[in-house]
Amino acid sequence: MHHLITLIPKHYHYHQMLPFKFLDAYGKEDKDRFFGRERETAQLYNAVFAANLTLLYGGSGTGKTSLVNCGLANKFYPSDWLPIFIRREKNLNFSLQAAIARHLDGQQPSDFREWPLADQIQRLYLDHYRPVYLIFDQFEELFILGNREEQQSFYQSIAHLLRARLQAKVILIIREEWIAHLNEFEKVIPSLFDNRLRIERMNDLNIARVIRGMAGQAEDPEIRIEDPKTTITRIIDNLRDKHQRVDLTNLQVYMDRLYRTDLERQGGSEVRQVTFDPELVERVGRIDNVLGTFLEEQLMRLENQLDQQGVPSVKGLPLEILFTLVTEDGTKQPMGTAEIRESLPRNREIQPEQLQYCLNEFQRLRLLRALETSE
Secondary structure (H helix, E strand, O other): OOOOOOOOOOOOOHHHHOOOOOOOOOOHHHHHHOOOOHHHHHHHHHHHHHOOEEEEEEOOOOOHHHHHHHHHHHHOOHHHOEEEEEOOOOOHHHHHHHHHHHOOOOOOHHHOOOOOHHHHHHHHHHHHOOOEEEEEOOOOHHHHHOOHHHHHHHHHHHHHHHHHOOOEEEEEEEEHHHHHHHHHHHHHOOOOOOOEEEEOOOOHHHHHHHHHHHHHHOOOOEEEEOOHHHHHHHHHHHHEOOOOOEOHHHHHHHHHHHHHHHHHHOOOOOOOEEEEOHHHHHHHOOHHHHHHHHHHHHHHHHHHHHHHOOOOOOOOHHHHHHHHOEOOOOOEOOOOHHHHHHHOOOOOOOOHHHHHHHHHHHHHHOHHHHHHHHO
């Protein structure tokens, strides 16, 4: 963790610092600031029409989720698709049922738990008269956290759905290092790899396009890039990890840090234009330091919010809660509020509703990702 906190002038707030998404994925509403993936968006759009099952994979930080949430979503009219996004949570099969139930008026997962998945999807289609797209994000969690029974049940459900030939599509989003774990799934669905799309990491030219595009979207104050070739090259160099890769999600945090640091450099009073230049990039430094500072800022802000709610001995508590959600090998593990409270030191006191508030903030800010990346 890093202890340098860059101060924000009091009259500036996070909503003024858009178009930066921080660690969050782009959504459909971000169409005008989603740059550099036009070709991949067209490829994915074609892929989902080629078959009812699409495998989308690539390295961490390549923007797979954003490609679906923003790129693909904006290829459809609302009447053309009904997207249902599913994360594993505690069990992928239960999460799927809950996600479907949210789109069925007045229904609970228990109302149709015994129905085959194909019957659930057909009911959903008849309710909405739109093709159903089941989008399984971070599908690798099924292998990181799930057992064989959960996996096999899911495989059989999807196989049955595909055989039914309904107005439904399945998109699996997975990190490429977990592709080898799909061999058992392929035994159930031999066509699993027939319709796949790999998302490559952006080259420096496209990353430069993204930086220029993000800067061009900023307003009040706007962003000017001085000596663009040198400045952008140094930004990209500071974003590289030890393998010389650039995580596009980290770019959001880094651009925000540049923005805020220039506000501080100018004194923060009536700033009409923010300037990105080589000296500013040098001052901000490398992405690992920026991520550490970002994580610490968010945790401090959360400490203050919990303190206002009357939580005793709050210092360091959000970080302790965060660490309970990460396994020894650095992967996320789902835990209920009761399990988390039992895992905390005995001197920690936090009510279930306050803990849930904390977990919601972790999810909203994607702080688990920040923790993993800053290690």
